[in-house]
Amino acid sequence: MADTTVKIDPAVRDRLMVLAREHGMTMRDYLAELVGATPTLEERRKRYEETKAYCETHFGVTLTDEDHDRVEKVWRELEAGEPVDSL
Template structure:
């Protein structure tokens, strides 16, 4: 495999080196891991469509609507605010 040089600011290089050291790996392996773990926009779109289809089939029994999306957002907001599971 041929190597390629990536030019970054010294602060970025130092940060990558520190992160790699903490994980017990080379900077080369760290950059490869980061690139492999970061989805492209197309991969995110595909993952969204697959998740939506799964939810529609297994939980909703029909199309995922704007109302479903709003209800989900409200549920997350309530969870983050600690409003779910409170004793009234």
């Protein structure tokens, strides 16, 4: 496997090293695992469509675009530490 150099801020590099060590890994292996576990936008869209189809097939639940938008809003509020209305 060919190596590639990636330029990052020294603070980010140091944090990556700490995280890798805490997981008993090299930075290379830790980054590979992190990147491999992080889905792309297209992978998330596909997972959403598959989950939506599963819910419709197995639970008789039809999710609308408005339902999706509401859930996205709730997630943003939760991540921001804001109060959230019930779904």
